[in-house]
Amino acid sequence: MERRYIPVCEPLLAGREKEYVMEALESGWISSSGKYIPAFENAFAVYIGVKHAVAVTNGTNAIHLALVALGIGKEDEVIIPDFTMIASAFAVCYTGATPVFVDAEPRSWNIDTKKIEEKLTARTKAIMAVHIYGHPCEMKRLTEIAKKYELTLIEDAAEIHGAEYDGQKCGSLSDIAAFSFFANKIATTGEGGMVLTNNDELAQKCRYYKNLCFPLDGERNFLHNDIGFNYRMSNIHAALGLAQVEKLDYYVEKRRRNNKLYAQYLSDLPGIIFQEELPGSKSVYWMNGIVIEEEKFGMHRDELMKKLKDARIDTRCFFKGMHVQHSLIKYGCNCSGDYETTEWLSENGLYLPSGSNLTPDDIESISSAIRKIHKNH
Ligand SMILES: Cc1ncc(COP(=O)(O)O)c(C=O)c1O
Secondary structure, three states: OOOOOEOOOOOOOOOOHHHHHHHHHHHOOOOOOOOHHHHHHHHHHHHHOOOEEEEEOOHHHHHHHHHHHOOOOOOOEEEEEOOOOHHHHHHHHHOOOEEEEEOEOOOOOOEOHHHOHHHOOOOEEEEEEEOHHHOOOOHHHHHHHHHHOOOEEEEEOOOOOOOEEOOEEOOOOOOEEEEEOEOOOOOOOEOOEEEEEOOHHHHHHHHHHHEOOOOOOOOOOOOOOOOOOEOEOOHHHHHHHHHHHHOHHHHHHHHHHHHHHHHHHHOOOOOEEEOOOOOOEEOOOOOEEEEEOHHHHOOOHHHHHHHHHHOOEOOEEOOOOHHHOHHHHHHOOOOOOOOHHHHHHHHHEEEEOOOOOOOHHHHHHHHHHHHHHHHHO
């Protein structure tokens, strides 16, 4: 019998999603008013352990809004990892500021904290920590650097729902954090995002700018003092989100179990490198990334991906570095320099199916397909 097609990531809607969405529809509150918006914001703020949460339309806009609230703009520079998803960089460009890239660290694949200081200039205003594939960045060191140089620290927490660093949830470890709730994220609203902060003033600014700069006191005289954005999340999306947050620990458990099983089945194979969970951090393994060492494994990453596709198993290659993005070169970013680890990751990394809905049998089946491909080569 042909194996069922296994996608790289499917959403799992295992709680009260349908009930809440139907309730939102029946209530008639289908735009950005309605009880599910504050309910979702409050539930997620409590879950992450921060004071304020502001729901928005997606993770990219969440990062942009956070940067706007921080006052980042033209002439400023923001340190970001070279190995990240393009949205981290684009959000900086939306403000008119310039993203400055720092190579990845070879074990965690997150920003290499040893290489940040050499990239700081008088224009640097902030550091963006992006927790790659569900693994926490070295937040202690990042906080030290930010303090030393009086920079703002922001977390791009798009991939990290539920992960911990030194016993605290990621998303609560910086001045302001931005989450994504895209369909492949550990908690999803289909499309959606949220900005989290403990800072009252930043939260107010996020609420103001996300709603076209309508006055926060509710007065609607249609006089706008600043240029704002429509980043409002709908009540229907928030209904989905509330149901997802209620089950978030369950989804995190599934993601961690997936990783444990992959490690159990594959770690003795030569030429497969896993992302490391650094001491003091609890990763959520949003994606199970592996790097294929061609010499030891016997084939290149691309060939393995093709053979897995033939076996009806979906995978994705890793992000490309920011320094090779034509869009960012055209924008005027400095793309020269050494990005050895990012290049190694982009050329050799892939992620395996990682959704919360995978069963132990699925992981076993994917792993034995990899072992078979390796053996027959
Ligand atoms: C690291 C990172 N930042 C930002 C985003 C953007 O989120 P969204 O797709 O919700 O705009 C993503 C999305 O996958 C991401 O992985």
